[in-house]
Amino acid sequence: MELINKMLEGDKRSCAKLISIIENDEKGGEKIVKEIYPMTGNAHVIGITGPPGGGKSTLTDKLIKHLRKKDKKIGVIAVDPTSPFSGGAILGDRIRMNDHALDPDVFIRSMGTRGYLGGLSKQTRNAVKVLDAYGCDYIFIETVGVGQSEVDIVKAADTVVMVMVPGLGDDIQSIKAGIMEIGDIFAVNKSDLMGSQRTATEIKMMLDLSENLDRRPPVVMVTANRNENIDKLVEEIDAHIAYMEETGNLEKRRRSNFEDELLNLVEIEIKKLIKEKTEADGGIKTYAHQLLSRDIDPYTIRDEILEKINLK
């Protein structure tokens, strides 16, 4: 495929077009992924997550800056929410990363969630594959950043940086159940603000209480908008990946993420098949009606549907 060849030669426009095809057109996207797949697996994929306004984009901007000094090639996928009403979105993460717009070795792409729940978009993983084949050493995924729905990022990244800010107060308590397991590294951003030391201490305390952590996540205090202590965070990111490689955990995590990805792919097809095969009878709606009138029970209908798609 011409676009793929040009992308592999380093052409940004082709790289961008490939991502668009993947986002817009399933069949075309599949062809691309099939072709580039053997060329992936070399990038270090880093999730940047945390509350909206916490400074994820600003921090990503500074991480790029530091990694560029080491001459690393960088990709960024920044996800923002799509409006459920209009299907449109305002994607504003780039504003914080404009300094890198002209750098030939930085590629930044904004994506809307397009109806996908969980802080990523449906095609985030495939877009990451394109950037991986494109030759990026590091790929950052900036998530939407809303509380509990962030679990997805773990399934798409090698390292997750959880961005926290002072002043979350009781919120830390209420979201800790979800987040303590997600973060491989905690970055307390806005360390210029009051209470940041306390936030860092609280996080450390909660990490001490968390069980079954293979490795206690480091807590790094940074001030992204002033570019302070970012080198320390880069160090911790590299240390995490080194640890993951040494212990075999990287392979373990990637394997378990692939399990999830595969099940997801199959699930989508099965749902489509159900839709197709039940269409003639009025679709799943008809079954729901039957349930409503108590004519038949859910399990009998399930088996009927499975029969229709030749799975029973």
Added chain:
Amino acid sequence: MSKTIRVLVAKPGLDGHDRGAKMIARSLRDAGMEVIYTGLRQSPEQIVAAAIQEDVDVIGMSILSGAHNHLFPKVINLLKEQNAEDILVIGGGVIPEEDIPKLKEMGVKAIFTPGTQTKDTVEFIKNNVKK
């Protein structure tokens, strides 16, 4: 399913407010488009680089500073140089009536002066983006 239209909204030039640009960004979002908002004071080079990476269908520039006769041609030439002249360039802001024909001749597809209804802009984009 029809393709989602992607629009880069930029506010180049040195003057400081972007209320108009933000307003149009919101209208486009409400019309179902994905708007990549790049903020204030972008250079033409930055705008074109972002448009290419984001693979947008449209670049919308809001210009109040009077630098339109410089900024629009610059963006259009850069797009040509990078084989991206299929990206639609439109503009808004305070642009004198007498400058408009020349800008259009250079390749700016439409200019929306103050007082244009945002729905006209939405309509224009929907009708002119290649499907």
